Amino acid sequence: MLKISNISLQSGLYIVSTPIGNLKDITVRALSVLKNCDLIACEDTRVTRKLLSSYKIKSKNLVSLHEHSPQQKLIFLIDKIKKGKSIALVSDAGTPIISDPGIQLVSLAINNSIKITPIPGPCAVTASLVGSGLAHDNFFFIGFLPNKKKQRINTLNKYKKIDSLLIFYENAKRIKETINDMFSIFGNRKCV
Numbered sequence: 001m002l003k004i005s006n007i008s009l010q011s012g013l014y015i016v017s018t019p020i021g022n023l024k025d026i027t028v029r030a031l032s033v034l035k036n037c038d039l040i041a042c043e044d045t046r047v048t049r050k051l052l053s054s055y056k057i058k059s060k061n062l063v064s065l066h067e068h069s070p071q072q073k074l075i076f077l078i079d080k081i082k083k084g085k086s087i088a089l090v091s092d093a094g095t096p097i098i099s100d101p102g103i104q105l106v107s108l109a110i111n112n113s114i115k116i117t118p119i120p121g122p123c124a125v126t127a128s129l130v131g132s133g134l135a136h137d138n139f140f141f142i143g144f145l146p147n148k149k150k151q152r153i154n155t156l157n158k159y160k161k162i163d164s165l166l167i168f169y170e171n172a173k174r175i176k177e178t179i180n181d182m183f184s185i186f187g188n189r190k191c192v
Helices: 030-038 044-056 069-083 101-110 123-131 150-158 172-186
Strands: 012-016 039-042 061-063 086-090 116-119 138-143 165-169
Touching: 012 030, 012 101, 030 061, 030 086, 030 116, 039 044, 039 069, 061 069, 069 086, 069 101, 101 116, 123 165, 150 172
Parallel strands: 012 086, 012 116, 039 061, 039 086, 138 165
Antiparallel strands: none
16 A cells, blocks of 8 residues: 655645545645645645645645735745745645646746646546547637626637537536526537
């Protein structure tokens, strides 16, 4: 049986995929990074604490990092890495950066020649793709649509003529309205 090892991580930014819905959907490597990193930058500290607690990973220094985080927080994290620290970047679910916050931190790390290590794992795009039963020789990932109906319709119209499988993210509270909007734009296409 694999154990979550005590290892020494190199200084750098680790982009760690976390479970999408089932806490068991996480890799041993991801758990090892979360256990051994110096700091975790996370979308919501409460969600990350729940994940760490479920794997008995002792309390870590957690820093909230979301789409409204000030530039000073990003600079603080980059300075920590420059001083030899290892930072794990996690979102609430799935692979960070894909329709989740964190891209500003990754861009700043690249601009500062900081080593970035992606830790693969669950990703809603690929999970939905392989479970859809739809042909997927090619696909186009769009991500989240705008909340407002007029903007959503305008966005959907941009993708009307793309001849491939389209993948959208949507909030469960808006799914019916969004599907109706999609039907009005795309017609009677297969949908999962």
